[in-house]
Amino acid sequence: MSLSYLVQINRLPGNEDIELPRKMSELASGFDLYAAVEEDFVLKPGERGLVPTGFALAMPAGLEAQIRPRSGLALKAGLTCLNTPGTIDADYRGEIKVLLINLGQEPFTIKRNERIAQMVFQAVPAVELQQVDVLSETVRGSGGFGHTGRN
Template identity: 60%
Template sequence: MYGNGVKGVIKVDEERGMRETNTKMAHITVALQQLPHGEGLPLPKYQTVLAAGMDLMAAVDKPLTLAPGERALVPTGLAMALPPGYEAQVRPRSGLALKHGVTVLNAPGTIDADYRGEVGVILINLGQESFTVQRGERIAQLLFAPVLRGDWLSTVRLSQTSRGSGGFGHTGR
């Protein structure tokens, strides 16, 4: 049993070099196109058995240096076709943020199901030193999520709650 109470069986998959699980994790199939400048790079994959995200790699032709405070759109060499009702989210990698101050600027970045262009990652260097992105470096995570669409119901008055309109730190620091 896992920490969240989900029971599952884990088996070793020698061909993929990782463990697979048949827990209650949902799966979708996503069409993926590797663009010419991304050839030779491994496809995104889950690094651990219960990982939520796959790592995206930089498909830069030459090293890209980000000075402190500088941002850049980093190509991944990938395009995809998500099934209707899903989105992909581009999120920062915690190690890059902690060790170098490099993060995804518009986190999470949303890839809509009808987008067919290259997945790009907007990186920003919030650190004190320059950071160089190398070809094949893992720069972000990609997660898949279902999409809920909302319909507006116009009203003159909203229902009352104990919180009311308190926000932006109203419960403390």
């Protein structure tokens, strides 16, 4: 049994020509996002920029949206998202924007209505933190980054 959520989407004025987020295949988990730039936007190698999408969301409590890179853009052009995955909280009502960085070797031009990222919705469990004086023991203990070696 799969969970189903109703998420409201509002196309912002001046963006009537921008595609709304959509899945590109039946079993895709991500909704592709489209650039709502007013004119071509060039990201030089090493540069980052905030790209508008032309829409806002209203999600129910217990849901978040995550902004993730498009694998094709990352592979072909070195274009990816910073702060990945970017989290959109259920109480945010502003325009969804995508923080992109060009890690490639060439300038990358973002055109209006071009697919730039994807958005995946995730359930967020209700969590209550409980302060304690001592944590339970595990085999791993406090072993952190790389503690198990290369293999």
